[in-house]
Amino acid sequence: MKALIRYIVFFHTVLFALTMAHAEKTVTMGIYQNIPLCFTDSSNQPQGIYIDVLNHIANKEGWRIKYRIDTWNRCLQALDKHEIDLMCGIAVTLERKNRYFFNDENVMLDWGQIYLSVGSSIQSILDLNHKKIATISGGILRTALQDLARAFDVTCNFVLVESANEVFDLIEQNEVDAGTVLRLFGMRFSYQYHVKPSPIVFAPLHLRFATANPQKQNLLNAIDYHLKSLKDTDSSVYYQSINRWLIDSPIHWHLPGWILISTAALLFFLLMTSIILKRKINRRTLELHSQNIKLQQEIDRRIEADKALAFSEKRFSQYIECSPDGVFVSDNNGCFAEVNPSACALTGYSRDELIGMSIFVLVPNDKQDKAKNHFAKVRHKGKSSGVLPYLTKSGTQKFWIISAVKLSNNEFLGFAKDITEIKIAENKLIKSERLLRTIAHNYPHSYVSIIEKDMTVSFSSGQEFQRMKLEPEQFNGKHLSEIFGTQATYIIQQYEKTFLGEEVSFELFFNDQYQLYKTVPMIESDNSIPRILVVVENISQQKKIEQEKAQLERQLLQAQKMEAIGTLAGGIAHDFNNILAIILGNIELCLEESDPMDPIHLSMAEAQTASIRARELIRQILNFSRQTMPDKEPIAIIPIVKESTQLIRASVPSSIKINTNIVDSEDAIIGNPTQINQILLNLCSNAVYAMGEKGTLTIEASREVPDPVPSLINDLEKKPYIKISVIDNGSGIPQDIINKVFDPYFTTKKIGEGSGMGLSMVYSIIQSHNGAITFHSSSDHGTQFNIFLPIIYEKVNTKQDLPEPTLKGSGNILFVDDEEMLVKLGRRMLTQMGYSVTGFHDPVAALSDFESHASDYDLVITDMTMPDISGKNFSKKILAIRPDIPIFLCTGYSDAIDETMAKELGIKQFLLKPLSKRKLAEEVYAVLMR
Numbered sequence: 001m002k003a004l005i006r007y008i009v010f011f012h013t014v015l016f017a018l019t020m021a022h023a024e025k026t027v028t029m030g031i032y033q034n035i036p037l038c039f040t041d042s043s044n045q046p047q048g049i050y051i052d053v054l055n056h057i058a059n060k061e062g063w064r065i066k067y068r069i070d071t072w073n074r075c076l077q078a079l080d081k082h083e084i085d086l087m088c089g090i091a092v093t094l095e096r097k098n099r100y101f102f103n104d105e106n107v108m109l110d111w112g113q114i115y116l117s118v119g120s121s122i123q124s125i126l127d128l129n130h131k132k133i134a135t136i137s138g139g140i141l142r143t144a145l146q147d148l149a150r151a152f153d154v155t156c157n158f159v160l161v162e163s164a165n166e167v168f169d170l171i172e173q174n175e176v177d178a179g180t181v182l183r184l185f186g187m188r189f190s191y192q193y194h195v196k197p198s199p200i201v202f203a204p205l206h207l208r209f210a211t212a213n214p215q216k217q218n219l220l221n222a223i224d225y226h227l228k229s230l231k232d233t234d235s236s237v238y239y240q241s242i243n244r245w246l247i248d249s250p251i252h253w254h255l256p257g258w259i260l261i262s263t264a265a266l267l268f269f270l271l272m273t274s275i276i277l278k279r280k281i282n283r284r285t286l287e288l289h290s291q292n293i294k295l296q297q298e299i300d301r302r303i304e305a306d307k308a309l310a311f312s313e314k315r316f317s318q319y320i321e322c323s324p325d326g327v328f329v330s331d332n333n334g335c336f337a338e339v340n341p342s343a344c345a346l347t348g349y350s351r352d353e354l355i356g357m358s359i360f361v362l363v364p365n366d367k368q369d370k371a372k373n374h375f376a377k378v379r380h381k382g383k384s385s386g387v388l389p390y391l392t393k394s395g396t397q398k399f400w401i402i403s404a405v406k407l408s409n410n411e412f413l414g415f416a417k418d419i420t421e422i423k424i425a426e427n428k429l430i431k432s433e434r435l436l437r438t439i440a441h442n443y444p445h446s447y448v449s450i451i452e453k454d455m456t457v458s459f460s461s462g463q464e465f466q467r468m469k470l471e472p473e474q475f476n477g478k479h480l481s482e483i484f485g486t487q488a489t490y491i492i493q494q495y496e497k498t499f500l501g502e503e504v505s506f507e508l509f510f511n512d513q514y515q516l517y518k519t520v521p522m523i524e525s526d527n528s529i530p531r532i533l534v535v536v537e538n539i540s541q542q543k544k545i546e547q548e549k550a551q552l553e554r555q556l557l558q559a560q561k562m563e564a565i566g567t568l569a570g571g572i573a574h575d576f577n578n579i580l581a582i583i584l585g586n587i588e589l590c591l592e593e594s595d596p597m598d599p600i601h602l603s604m605a606e607a608q609t610a611s612i613r614a615r616e617l618i619r620q621i622l623n624f625s626r627q628t629m630p631d632k633e634p635i636a637i638i639p640i641v642k643e644s645t646q647l648i649r650a651s652v653p654s655s656i657k658i659n660t661n662i663v664d665s666e667d668a669i670i671g672n673p674t675q676i677n678q679i680l681l682n683l684c685s686n687a688v689y690a691m692g693e694k695g696t697l698t699i700e701a702s703r704e705v706p707d708p709v710p711s712l713i714n715d716l717e718k719k720p721y722i723k724i725s726v727i728d729n730g731s732g733i734p735q736d737i738i739n740k741v742f743d744p745y746f747t748t749k750k751i752g753e754g755s756g757m758g759l760s761m762v763y764s765i766i767q768s769h770n771g772a773i774t775f776h777s778s779s780d781h782g783t784q785f786n787i788f789l790p791i792i793y794e795k796v797n798t799k800q801d802l803p804e805p806t807l808k809g810s811g812n813i814l815f816v817d818d819e820e821m822l823v824k825l826g827r828r829m830l831t832q833m834g835y836s837v838t839g840f841h842d843p844v845a846a847l848s849d850f851e852s853h854a855s856d857y858d859l860v861i862t863d864m865t866m867p868d869i870s871g872k873n874f875s876k877k878i879l880a881i882r883p884d885i886p887i888f889l890c891t892g893y894s895d896a897i898d899e900t901m902a903k904e905l906g907i908k909q910f911l912l913k914p915l916s917k918r919k920l921a922e923e924v925y926a927v928l929m930r
Helices: 002-023 049-061 072-080 140-151 164-172 183-192 214-231 237-247 258-322 341-347 365-381 420-440 463-467 480-499 540-593 599-624 637-651 673-691 758-768 820-832 843-856 871-881 899-905 917-928
Strands: 026-031 064-069 086-091 108-117 131-136 156-161 178-182 195-211 326-330 336-339 383-391 397-406 412-418 446-452 457-461 504-510 513-522 531-538 633-636 656-662 668-671 695-704 721-728 772-778 782-790 812-816 836-840 859-863 887-891 909-912
Touching (some): 140 156, 140 178, 140 195, 164 178, 164 195, 326 341, 446 463, 540 599, 540 820, 633 637, 668 782, 673 758, 812 820, 836 843, 843 871
Parallel strands (some): 656 695
Antiparallel strands (some): 086 195, 772 782
16 A cells, blocks of 8 residues: 555656646756856857757757746846746855755766966965855855865955956956856856966866746656766757866866976875864864754654655645545556555455456456557657446446556556546436437427517427527516517517518617518417417528629729739730830940930930839839739838838828928848838828828838737837838727728728729738738827838948940840831841841741741840740741740740740749849850850
């Protein structure tokens, strides 16, 4: 029985630890600056031996480690207040054992050492008498040195500091005579200071993890488990970390000066020691007497503790003996090794009969597999629970629920509770429930009532009452006005028609649901109608489906509109890009051939800038219609905000005042300028709509490091962002729809005034930029949207590069485009680059020429969208004739082919119009000249 009690105690301890380990996913640990054990690097990231070990254990245990970085004293204060779960690098002392719980495995062994200024003559503990000594406040080295000095009748004056670096600073500045630091720290950092180690070494320290919260001891158990395993493996994280921070790191060893004179001073030291020891013997005799008294007191205390433990074990034994549940221990084969009286009472066997009996003897044959699977689960996973049938000694089948845990490889602890009566009741309940469901299914989502002529209810029944968690009997005898309140008048009017012989059907929204009422007169033999039958059906789901259908139809219509816009945008893009290609190409040629000082040159440059903006406008149209996916690149955000603000000024009525507070910054984000412009246009458009004909629109932009708070998309972190705010003093967003503003197709505007996609698009863009958004709104102050876009710490060069000379080359090029002006332009550009160009605006004629002179050409440049034959099929036919020739496929826009498809066809380059001359030169040169 004592063995069983120990199993029970161990089980509860393990169960508690498992429960706590499962519940505690976040572990907070305090760290202070103690290189190489624990410290923070230049980026304020925790590092050191303790950090490496704990991160490894956390990964195994599924913990999320949260580090609190502070001084030694403040970390101890946080540990005392349970503000942190763990403290690392804390030495074990008797006094601390009374305050904290420590793990058993040492992470490191260290000891204290006295450091001196370079010219100091201190050589022993006796030389420290009346000296000023720097030491860390709250650290163990001060206490240890104080005890050592007291033993030699030495008085030290301690100067308290917050870190070991401050100790070295004070020694170097001769503000103290000596200082105490840990040996490992001194070995690594003393060379950085004008200090030297002394021969005084003291206080061996066992450095471990500690917690002040008794409920966190399971963390220490897990740490010990993994730490022991790490120490047993030479290649583990533990030894890798030691190699990293101790062996591979720059440790500077010093040969103490005292070694050079130690031999000469040895005789003098021994003489002084014998004199000192003689003085100490008498005093130590008295101390030993005092210690003997204390030892006897400790023995007495432990005797009392043993008696209390024995009493506790006896009382716990009584609990087990009297437990109504069966408790047993089995071996690895499933045979009973120990049982309590309740286990005997449940099975009908005596203790002697059960000991050595297999558990599976008690299991019916048809449940043997289930029982063995249950036992196998305990073997492999450490615990299991479930309901199993069992046979008593008399052969009666009963049921019990068994919970079992693995104590060791050969022992398993189980608890069994008989639930036979519960199972019988459960089976009866199942039968009753089946019958009840059969009856209830006659009235799905409905209930039936009988209404008397005085408009009182005489009978009610049906499935719907159960769904509404109401008892039908509570309505019997009540007047309709008591049940339906103000809606009773309308209902009575409908029922009165039925009392006149008319069957009535009507809908009503009552009790947060849509209901369909159908009435039938209950006609007596004398043709009187003293009462009517009412069937009430819950049609809320049907109404919901109808509303969703209407919503889907609206969304489908909106999607069709967007598709039409996309198709139109694609057509515009193709034609417009061809036009722009001609305009830009000729402008480039004119700029090259004109004098930069000529006013005409300046006008052409401005025309070029306008044309490039037109090209970007086409890309915006394609982005809006979802025809292309916008690229992202490092961009300076503030200039884009300013440009968007100017565009907004031009489109907002003059009655709307616009205020701006945009702080200049060269900070960059990873983003797309067009989409940033879309965000601002959508938010400002909504703000202007909310203000009506008059109001103030404010646009702000600045660099900000916000406090970490939740956001609608990505939670804000404490790091630099560009914050963009759009503020209006309009009517605000009503509270009942404030959670719907980012839903697709949701809009408060009239039909034709908005699609409901604006804020949804804003949400999507910010999400794709890894940004965050917050907003607040009230009817008194209007609405403010705050956009946060993360800075990438990279300045973007916003200055235009000086034009580089056009690359020149040689070779024969076949140039095909259905736009004759583009053919002329392409021939002119490529000829200036040194190439021989044959141009066609008819692809069929071009193909015929290539069939006859395929070997004469080095490169083919073709348009995609052409009459008679598309650029895709044209390229296929060219490659069929000469598979090795490189082809450039150019398009203003096409949804029939993209770059990936082009590469699969064997096309060398897929280029988007309009192309600059420089871009064309680079692509052709790369193929023909390299």
